[in-house]
Amino acid sequence: MSEALPQRIVIVGAGHAGGEAAARLRGMGFAGDLTLIGEERHPPYQRPPLSKKYLSGELSLERLLLRPPELYAQESITLLLGERVIWIDRPVKRVRLSGGREIAYDALILASGAKPRRLPLPGSDKSGVFVLRTIDDVEAMRPLFHPGSRLCVIGAGYIGLEAAASARQLGLEVMVLESAARPLGRVTSPEVANFFLDLHTHHGVRFELGVHASAILGGTHVEGVQLADGSILPCDAVLIGVGVKPETDLAQQCGLAVEDGILTDGQCRTFDPRIYAIGDCARRPIPLLGRTARLESVHNAIEGAKIAAAAILDRPAPVLEAPWFWSDQYDAKLTIAGVLDGYDQLVLRGDPKDGAFAAFYFKDSVMLAVDAVNRPAEYLGSKQLLQRNESLAPDAIRDISQPFKAIMAQARVVPAKA
């Protein structure tokens, strides 16, 4: 297929993926019309610090932004903020904004991200009930984040626990409610989850595990959370952190295939060859996982942007990385390489009691993923092994008298999957 390269590229969604795609396209020499449309009023920014150093006040808004606002004009990127795309007219290749304006494209990138899930709890419209996804979400909760204020976090995932750690650092009283028997149930092993449970407990966070919130109580402002057993937990603020839902409505309405994410091929292309989808809203084949996945991460946002920009401009595809993630809570830096689902063996290197250890996950004796707490060598080394499709013998890993790099020398290439 040799078609003329596009002259007009429109990106829907000005988050990390959309912002990165715009920067990559210009960086690769694309000189045509480039329009970046975002619903938020802020230029593209990093979301990971929102629950960490931005919430705790250590990082300024300026440093949160991916690039200074003036850079967009300098690079002739039309940045339309506070604008919502309501329709994609695929036959004529135009997007329509809520105000009626239409913008033509030769290539369209959907980077619409995800929205926090809400809970259908009575009282969840009271003031003092928050989710955490945007700068504005953090700014809204800031007035209540002062010493002595009581925060109830519903959901013990990464966002909830990171916010709990930031809140403790700011002097709040924090309790975390979780319907499962342990925190981080969807994302890590019981061994790593218990480490974080102990860490937070040590820092004064109170946990209520295996409980269900049934209502948010109070007048116009939240005063407490009621549990299904009738007990009441008084608080001044509630943070709901129960995961996100990909923003796929527009794609679905416009006839693109959606299955927990907008479906794309390995080039981030939907079945409409002029439309790409990247970041939290998209699902693509991940060769290293041997399946499709919708990953919610900075790595995936950046990689999708690189893949789509290269595909649109007919350049060589980028080298793919093993999926990676991180979470900072107090002095614990958790770095993750790979995806652990379906693991049948866990090998610990180091002792969680020492505050630095790594959990290696295997399936059929092949390494799938690593959760490393304050263990950068195990994280980066394993990430490189996963990228090279190499694995380690589980027994070799336990020997902490050997540096991890020495153990890596024993890695073996994994036979290709049938």
Place this chain on the structure above:
Amino acid sequence: MPKITYIEHNGKSHTIEVAPGMSVMDGAVKHAIPGIDGDCGGACACATCHVYVGAAWLDKVGKPSGMEESMLDFASDVTPASRLSCQIKVNADLDGLEISMPPSQH
């Protein structure tokens, strides 16, 4: 404001002002200087902001922390002048700092 000179692997040089408190990585990324990715935004989670500190500046910039050193061990083309630029905070003493970039961050 302190001036910092970034030299790409191809020799192209960029001298910019970077506000004190920002990192050397922040300065490059926010001025769209190619060659420093800084994917994780300075969380010390990706090792894509590897640079070489100019010989005259090694003492002033100081030594990497243990965590940074462990990460550098897995970067490519590492030398004794290697640092992760997200871990170098800019201050008045670093006015004039010169750093150069490795062939690749991946």
